[in-house]
Amino acid sequence: MDAFKGLQKSLTSLGGQITPFASRTFQYTKEQLGQADDKTELPPDYIDLEKRVDALKAVHQKMLAVTSQYSNEAYDYPPNIKETFQDLGRTVSEKVALLSSATSPAEAQAALTAPPSAKPQPKTFHHAMARASLASSQTLHQQHTGAGEDPLATALEKYALAMERLGEARLAQDAQVQSRFLAGWNTTLNTNILFATRARKAVEKARLTLDAVKARVKGTTWKLGGASSPRGADPHDEHELSPEAQEEIEKAEDEFVTQTEEAVGVMKNVLDSPEPLRNLAELVAAQLEFHKKAHEILSELAPIIDGLQVEQEANYRKSRESAS
Incomplete structure (x- = not known):
């Protein structure tokens, strides 16, 4: 027990000599161990701002975890297909143009396997659908022996062009x-909210410094084995603080107030910023534009496919009637 008392006395006497960092560390450790007599409380409004900033940070992290997929070109690319370098060499529209001038099956095959004219084609679901549809169309065309064109092959080629436009x-x-x-x-999360986090850390640092100074000048730097002051006891009642000690406390209090006011301003700026909502509106606008474009493309395609289907149905009925 004498050893503990000696350690306590030593720590107390070292209070005025240790560095500010070590002093804050001592204070933090005391608080974690329940050894701190007094802990400067933060204003309720400040705590409310902290909670709101934390909520905003969580929202940004959750949304970005999902929407970051927009930076990955192949986010909807089918994982089960195997496309070759030749498959990705030219756009579907380029291949269709080459195929339109082919006069033999050999030329048609050459058009499908023509060397790339630019970078490999995108790996998106719609582009993959386009490539698969065009290849399927040509498979049917090459095996078609009847008069005219194979209606399904024709429909698949037009579908391929539409899918490429969608892609x-x-x-x-x-x-x-x-x-x-x-x-x-990302700017809000990694810059604005980060600034708020740093400002909050500065407040916590100033608070720990203030409480460490108070504990040291009042002789309560460390307590062991329940050697705390009686409940309700005020160190001011035991002795008057020296002018130097009072000045040191006031200086720490001023720093704490300054850092708190700065943090409040930073957090309010983050929370009041219209940027996140404006950015969300831009996300919706981009999605809307895509779906409008998709509706336009498919609205153009649907009557063509329907027409081919109706024509084939009519021809099928005629052939059945003739056979009977």
Whole structure:
């Protein structure tokens, strides 16, 4: 027990000599162990701002965890397909143009396997659908021996062109989301909210410094084995603080108040900023534009496919009637 008392006395006497960092560390440890007599309370409004900033940070992290997929071109690319370098060499529209001038099956095959004219084609679901549809169309065309064109082959080629347009519209949407939503929300999270976090840390640092100074000048730097002051006891009742000690406390209090006011201003700026909502509006606008474009493309395609289907139905009925 004498050893503990000696350690307590030593720690107390060292209070005025240790560095501010060590002093704050001592104070933090005391609080964690329940050894702190007094802990300066933060204003309720300040605590409310902290909770709101924490909520805003959580929202940004959760939304970005999902919407960051817009930066990954292949987020909807089918994982089970195997496309070759030749498959990805040219756009579907380029291949269709080459196929339209082919006069033999060999030329048609050459058009499908033509060397790339630019970078590999995008790996999106719509582009994959386009490539699969065009390849399927050509498979039917090559085996078609009847008069005219195979209606399913024709429909698949037109579907392929539409799917490629949809894929390009999706890439345009993704680019807008990246520049108008993801960039803004990442800035808010990694800059604005980060500034608020740093300001809050400065407040906590100033509070620990203040409480450490109070504990040291009042002779309560460390207590062991329940050697705390009686409940309700005021150190001021035991002795008057020296002018130097009072000045040191006031200086620490002023720093705490200053840091708190600065943090309040920073947090309010983060919470009042219209940027997150403006960015969300841009996300919706990009998605809306894509779906409008998709509706336009499919609205153009549907009557064509329907027409081919109706014509084939009519021809099928005629052939059945002739056979009977």
